[in-house]
Amino acid sequence: MLTIFSTVVSTIFAFIANILPLLFILIVIAASVAASYTFYNEQQKAWAAFAKSKKLKFLPGNMFQGNTCVFGSYRGYHLDLNTQKSGKYLYTKMQVYSTLSPRPASKQKEMLAKKHSGSVIDLLASHKMPKTYRQPQVTADGDIFYKENGVMKDVKELQQLCDFLCDIADGYATVAAMGGEAAPDLQKIARKSNHPLQKVAIQLLQGIAADTTANLKSRASHLLCPHCLTHFGPHKVKLSWLQNLNYYGCRTCSQSQAFFYGHVTATLDDKMTAEQSQQKRNLRINWLVHRAPFDFDAVEIAHASDEDVERFAVQIGNDTDPLRRRRYPKMRCLVAPEARLSMNTLKILRKTFGQVEVRALQNCIGSDGNGILPRTYPLQKSG
Known part of the structure; x- marks a missing residue:
């Protein structure tokens, strides 16, 4: 009788030992499903509220x-x-x-x-x-x-x-x-x-x-920026040690949407009251009014005193902009006879610019190209 009892007890314990892992797995699965269901319901409620x-x-x-x-x-x-x-x-x-x-x-x-x-x-x-x-x-x-x-x-x-x-x-x-x-x-x-x-x-x-x-x-x-009066150029952007890129815009303010596309002349004319004058493809900027450095392609002196011209030459000589400084020795300067500049002032101009010529100005701006303008460009807008 004792032997039978022992056998039954052993069988029960063996059964329990075998079923426990399965029960544990079932409990874990049930808990996981319950957690997933709770999480799912929370998401549904949150997203429904967001949609509403x-x-x-x-x-x-x-x-x-x-x-x-x-x-x-x-x-x-x-x-x-x-x-x-x-x-x-x-x-x-x-x-x-x-x-x-x-x-x-x-x-x-x-x-x-x-x-x-x-x-x-x-x-x-x-x-x-x-x-x-x-x-x-x-x-x-x-x-x-x-x-x-x-x-x-x-x-x-x-x-x-x-x-x-x-x-x-x-x-x-x-x-x-x-x-x-x-x-x-x-x-x-x-x-x-x-x-x-x-x-x-x-x-x-x-x-x-x-x-x-x-x-x-x-x-x-x-391309000349109408705000800064400087030409466009490349701007380098360093995004990382390995990634760089270039965009193009005004060398001073970097904007790229507004520009004058043509020939720019620095003019010294005390009879020209406006700071700027545009004739078709050509822009004249009166230094006697503007006074600050700007980018230009050529110079014309119509009516100006020796003192004003020499001040202009001093400003050019003190210009620290590297791009402009490289251009001055190759630039043409046209002087009207009626300007009556002294020999000393003309000498200063010849040291400053590549070519200085005394000649009439009346047919230069907007002419057929035989005057001061070496080339012209059509006016265009960006994009």
């Missing part, structure tokens, strides 16, 4: 496939929020797509006002920039997207990210159209590895570099 707050459409997904999504039109853009799998892991992706419809007039006025404020940050981020772990990126078509490991479930964080991406989409085209004017501010952002807009700034700089190189590089030395 932005008047978007919410499409519930499968708990195991992770295909929940929110989509619709917001602030004039098509917005997509979904979860995607990468191997064994889920990540959240929010994307704002550009539309072909024109921006509302109110939005255009708002962006124009921000452009005049001179702040690239204001153009790209009207709302507070979220403290995200990753940085938004821009596609070649100007679509903005953001990826985050795991599933984002904080409604306020989703709302903030949504507005942040739409801000970038609003300002992206405006900043890109600014060209070289925006480049200095973009460089500051691009050099900060932890800045939320770093990748956006790099993409904008690459676009500005490609556009200005294609449209301005071949004629940069003949």
Whole structure:
């Protein structure tokens, strides 16, 4: 009898020993499913609340496939929020797509006002920039997207990210159209590895570099900035130890949208009251009015005293701009006989410029090319 009892007890213990691992596995699976279900419900509630707050459409997904999504039109853009799998892991992706419809007039006025404020940050981020772990990126078509490991479930964080991406989409085209004017501010952002807009700034700089190189590089030395009166040239941008790029714009202010494309003459004429005079393809700038250094292709002296001409020559001699200094010894200076300059003043001019000639000026500007102008260029606009 004792033997039978012992056998039964042993069998029971053996059964329990064999079933315990299976029970443990079942408990773990049940706990995992329960946790996943709880996580899934939290995501569904958060994304549904987010969709409702932005008047978007919410499409519930499968708990195991992770295909929940929110989509619709917001602030004039098509917005997509979904979860995607990468191997064994889920990540959240929010994307704002550009539309072909024109921006509302109110939005255009708002962006124009921000452009005049001179702040690239204001153009790209009207709302507070979220403290995200990753940085938004821009596609070649100007679509903005953001990826985050795991599933984002904080409604306020989703709302903030949504507005942040739409801000970038609003300002992206405006900043890109600014060209070289925006480049200095973009460089500051691009050099900060932890800045939320770093990748956006790099993409904008690459676009500005490609556009200005294609449209301005071949004629940069003949384009004059109307604000600074200096020619265009290359600007080097160092993004990293291995990555550099060049964009083209005014050597002084870097803008690349406004320019005069033609021949520029520095004029000394005390009978010319205006600072500038343009005749077709030729621009004359009266040094007696402007007084500050500027870029020019030739010199003409119509009516000026020896003192004024010598002051002009002193300013040229003290000019520290390396590009202008290389040009002066090859430059032509035409002096009208009625200027009645002294021999000493003419001697100073000959030491300053490559060729000095005393001759009548009446048929030089806007003539058939036989006067002071070696060549002319048509007026054009950027782009």
